[in-house]
Amino acid sequence: MAPPRRGAGMTPGKRIFDICAAVLLGVVLSPLILGVALLVALRDGRPVLFRSERMRSPDEGFMLWKFRSMRPAAQDSGVSGGDKADRVTPTGRFLRRRRLDELPQLWNILRGDISFVGPRPPLRRYVEMFPDLYAEVLKSRPGVTGLATLAFHRTEERLLSGCTTAAETEAVYVARCVPWKAALDLIYQRQGSVCYDLRIMVATVWRRMPLRRRRKA
Template identity: 65%
Template sequence: MTPGKRALDLLLALLLAIPLAPVALVLAILILIRDGRPVFYVSERMKTVSEPFQLWKFRTMTTVDTDSGVSGGDKAARLTKHGRFLRRTRMDEIPQLWNVLRGDISFVGPRPPLRLYVQRFPELYVEVLKSRPGITGLATLYFHRHEERLLSKCTTPQETDAVYSRRCVPRKAALDLIYRDRRSVGMDLRLIAMTAARAAGRDLKSCGLPGSRRERPGKSA
């Protein structure tokens, strides 16, 4: 991570932490009252092909003892009522400001992968993870909704894993490698603005920002 990118992460994290602190407190109380403990979902993710870390989110699903794998597909039925809202607005990711401050992740970069997929596709992820993982990025903006549609047809953990491995990992990696080759502070600011617009329910094209046509995975991957 370049000094400029790290400085931007720290500045944005500190600026956002102040107004989002009361929001996070309210959300934590609501989750505790409505859905019970735990309030947070903590999952091991990979910073590099050999370096794991603990990623923090607000919990959006009912808990099970054998939870593993990606969060879509067969797990969709476990989403809580408030969890759907938190995911749609991306407020479930507010706790990740802590991960940004620690340097585990950046604001912009590939989504931090599970160890399972890093071990399954080591040659691919050694290239992808040359960029610090991030809260948002090209793959998040241009492929996430298509990924949800692909996984929505899965009814078992095995089917979810197969579809994610075969149809999602390669396409997301292609976008992540485009980001790796073109990344800059200016590009990061642009992707952050696009992410904020989408979280607010605005179409990327309506914001004067390109990207809505590239959301077709067949074209962008």
Template identity: 55%
Template sequence: MTASKRALDLGLSLLLAAVLAPLLLVLIALLWATEGRPIFYIAERMKTPQQPFALVKLRTMRPSPPGTEAGVTGGDKSARMSRLHRLLRASRADEIPQLWNVIRGDMSLVGPRPPLRLYVEAFPETYARVLRSRPGVTGLASLRFHAHEERLLAACRSPEETDAVYRRRCVPRKATLDLIYASRRSLCFDLALIGETARRPLQGLFRRGRRGETDHETTP
């Protein structure tokens, strides 16, 4: 990561953290009152093919028994999401705590979404290239492939089907977009992607309200 990209990440993250702090406190209170604890979801993601870190999100799914969580979230887990959970996912407000990961240096504001260890180990050559870029809160693949991935995984009805679809149809497409981003990376490109991300929450809420689909992200 270049010094200028790190400076952009740190400066903008600190600003966003200050601006969004009141909203985050309201969301924490709502989750506490309606869903109970835990409020946050902390899970392992990969910063490099060898280096994990603890990603932080607001919890957007009712907990399952210990040891039963694996893989990405598809339609098989939709029953564990409340209306509030779905709104948080559709607006991406559940990702506000990831600003802490950016401030710590685990993530960038823009880059490939941080993958689970099991997929990094299953596709070592792919992620050796993808994770040359610092994982990001948003990115080219998130913006261009998110809606399609969401539809693909929402149609899955078992963990096995979700995993198979993700491996076969999502990992290669996302990696291609992540590598395109890496080849064109610049501060101007990052700012353009951040600006596009800022416009997406209302679009996501509108789409979610019409379809009632589940998000593709890993279980929070």
């Protein structure tokens, strides 16, 4: 395993929490992880995993891992919008609704690429478009979930789902999603703590629970 990476927004306490929680979840969820890998392999074939370059700082990238949820394409760039909807597999839609496609990111957490909570790691192209903005946002270690994920994810999905071309998706994301997400990320940055992270993690899991189960709780 690569040595832990720490920087702005990654205190020793936050890093220790990430490692302990990632190891615990990795052990507890190992049957689920293997089951999802087998499901993707049997229903959608290889590759089972998908990787994409993301940025942990304005000048340092890393490979973010997910279970593959889309049919491969020779050229693929930018965020996912309605123009890519036909590439999402039925298995992928199921995994995305419950965020099971992100289980491999436990490895990214152990490596220190990301934390459990923080701004979602951006693609290099957007960091290069908005260097000053992301210089502030990426003072926090990127995360699997975060305040922007909770507060804006559904709005982002709604905005992008109506886009029919890659150019339209790009224009909507740059104009309407990047500024709002960055504003929320900076609010998190000012209030972040282990307790606040736990609240966001619990809220993320709660939102992903099936509706009937939530009503019974």
